[in-house]
Amino acid sequence: MKRLLVLGAxxxxxxxxxxxxxxxxxxxxxxTVWSWDIAAKALEANIPGFNKLFPNVKVKVLDxxxxxxxxxxxxxxxxxxxxxxDVYSVENxxxxxxxxxxxxxxxxxxxxxxxxxxxxxxxxxxxxxxLTVGNKVFAMPWDSGPVVMFYRRDIYSQAxxxxxxxRTWDDFIAAGKKIAAATNNRVxxxxxxxxxxxxxFRMLANQNSCFYxxxxxxxxxxxxxGCVTALETVKKLIDAGxxxxxxxxxxxxxFKAGTVAxxxxxxxxxxxxxxxxxxxSGKWGVYPMPASRPGGVRAANLGGSALAIPAxxxxxxxxxxxxxxxxxxxxxxxxxxxxxxxxxxLLAATRDPYVAQPQPYWGxxxxxxxxxxTLGNVPAARGTQFFQEARAIMVKTQADYVAGRFPNAKAxxxxxxxxxxxxxxxxxxx
Numbered sequence: 001m002k003r004l005l006v007l008g009a010x011x012x013x014x015x016x017x018x019x020x021x022x023x024x025x026x027x028x029x030x031x032t033v034w035s036w037d038i039a040a041k042a043l044e045a046n047i048p049g050f051n052k053l054f055p056n057v058k059v060k061v062l063d064x065x066x067x068x069x070x071x072x073x074x075x076x077x078x079x080x081x082x083x084x085x086d087v088y089s090v091e092n093x094x095x096x097x098x099x100x101x102x103x104x105x106x107x108x109x110x111x112x113x114x115x116x117x118x119x120x121x122x123x124x125x126x127x128x129x130x131l132t133v134g135n136k137v138f139a140m141p142w143d144s145g146p147v148v149m150f151y152r153r154d155i156y157s158q159a160x161x162x163x164x165x166x167r168t169w170d171d172f173i174a175a176g177k178k179i180a181a182a183t184n185n186r187v188x189x190x191x192x193x194x195x196x197x198x199x200x201f202r203m204l205a206n207q208n209s210c211f212y213x214x215x216x217x218x219x220x221x222x223x224x225x226g227c228v229t230a231l232e233t234v235k236k237l238i239d240a241g242x243x244x245x246x247x248x249x250x251x252x253x254x255f256k257a258g259t260v261a262x263x264x265x266x267x268x269x270x271x272x273x274x275x276x277x278x279x280x281s282g283k284w285g286v287y288p289m290p291a292s293r294p295g296g297v298r299a300a301n302l303g304g305s306a307l308a309i310p311a312x313x314x315x316x317x318x319x320x321x322x323x324x325x326x327x328x329x330x331x332x333x334x335x336x337x338x339x340x341x342x343x344x345x346l347l348a349a350t351r352d353p354y355v356a357q358p359q360p361y362w363g364x365x366x367x368x369x370x371x372x373x374t375l376g377n378v379p380a381a382r383g384t385q386f387f388q389e390a391r392a393i394m395v396k397t398q399a400d401y402v403a404g405r406f407p408n409a410k411a412x413x414x415x416x417x418x419x420x421x422x423x424x425x426x427x428x429x430x
Contacts, residue, residue: 220424
C-alpha cells in the first residue's frame with residue numbers, strides 16, 4: 001500500500017495500492033471501447049470502480065467479436081480512423097500489423113500524461129515488445145495467456161487417470177485412450193480446430209522454442225525442428241482417435257455436454273469454462289501442459305492482449321484514464337481475474353493475495369499459482385506484422401498434412417515456409 005496526498009479540491013484521490021491513480025471529477029464525456037467475448041465483459045466489470053474515481057466519464061463497452069474487432073480496426077485505419085472507438089482492444093500477436101501498416105492510426109501513449117514510458121517497469125519486458133516502435137508506445141499491456149490443461153476431475157477419475165502422471169504428450173495420448181475406453185468412446189480428451197485454426201500447433205511450437213518467425217522478425221522459421229515436432233504431435237493426437245475436431249463454438253458445446261475431458265488453452269479460457277458451465281463447479285482442475293520429451297518445457301503462451309487509443313479519439317484524456325485504471329491498477333486487473341479469469345500482466349497484481357486463494361469452482365485448487373508458475377518458462381515468440389498471413393498458410397498446411405497430403409511434417413513445413421516467405425518477402429532462416 002502506498003499513501004498519497006490530496007493535492008486539491010478538484011482532485012479526488014483514492015488510495016488502494018501502489019498502482020492507484022488519481023481520480024478527477026472534472027474529467028467529463030463519453031468514451032467507447034471495442035472488445036470481444038469475456039474480454040469485453042471484464043472491461044465492463046471495471047466501470048463501477050473507474051466511475052468512483054471519474055464519476056463524469058461514461059464508458060460504453062461494445063462486444064463486436066474478436067475477428068470483427070480486428071477487421072473493423074484495419075478498415076477504420078485504412079479509412080483514416082473515422083470509424084474507430086476511443087479505446088481499441090488488440091491481441092499482442094496482431095498488434096504489429098497496425099503499427100507497421102498504419103503508423104498514424106493510433107496515439108503514441110508517451111504523448112499523454114503520465115507517459116507510458118513511466119509505467120514500463122510495472123510490466124514484464126516481453127509484454128512491451130510488440131507494442132513499441134522506437135520510442136513510441138502504441139498500446140498498454142493487458143493480459144497474458146500462459147497455456148495449461150483444464151481437465152474434468154470426475155472423468156479422469158472414472159478412467160483411472162492421474163493428471164500428475166501426464167508429463168509428456170505420449171503420456172497424454174495414453175491417458176486419452178484410457179478415457180475413451182472407460183466411456184465407450186463417448187468422451188474425447190481434447191478438441192483441435194484442425195482446418196479452422198492452428199492454435200494447437202502454435203502452442204506446441206512455442207513450448208519447443210519455435211514460431212512462424214524468429215524474434216528479430218527478419219526471417220521465417222516455421223520449418224525449424226521445434227515446429228516439426230509440434231506438427232508431428234498434432235497429427236499423432238488426431239491419428240490416435242482421442243481428440244475431436246471443431247472450432248470455438250464446438251469446443252464450448254463439448255465441455256458443456258461433458259463429451260471432452262480436457263481443454264488446452266491460454267489461461268484466459270478459465271473464464272470461458274466457468275461462465276459457460278457454472279453447473280460443473282467442483283468438477284474441473286488444472287495441470288501444466290505436457291512436454292514434447294521427458295523433462296522438457298511445459299509452458300507456452302497463447303493470446304494476450306493490449307489496449308490502444310486511436311488517434312481519432314476526441315477524448316483521449318478520458319480514454320487514457322480508463323486504460324490506466326483497468327490495466328495499470330491492481331484493483332482493475334484483479335477484478336478481471338476474479339470475474340473472468342484474465343491473467344494479469346501487471347506485476348503487482350500477480351502478487352495479490354487473491355492469486356494464492358483456493359478456487360471453489362476448480363475443486364479448491366490454487367489454480368492461479370499453477371498458471372502463473374509457468375510464466376517464467378514461456379519461450380519468447382513474436383507475431384510480427386505478418387502474423388495473419390502466416391497463420392492462414394499454416395491452418396491449411398496443418399489440415400493438408402493431417403489429411404496425408406505431405407509425406408512428413410518437415411516436407412509440409414518446408415512448403416509452408418516457402419509460401420510465407422513469398423507472402424512476406426522475408427528469407428527462410430538457415
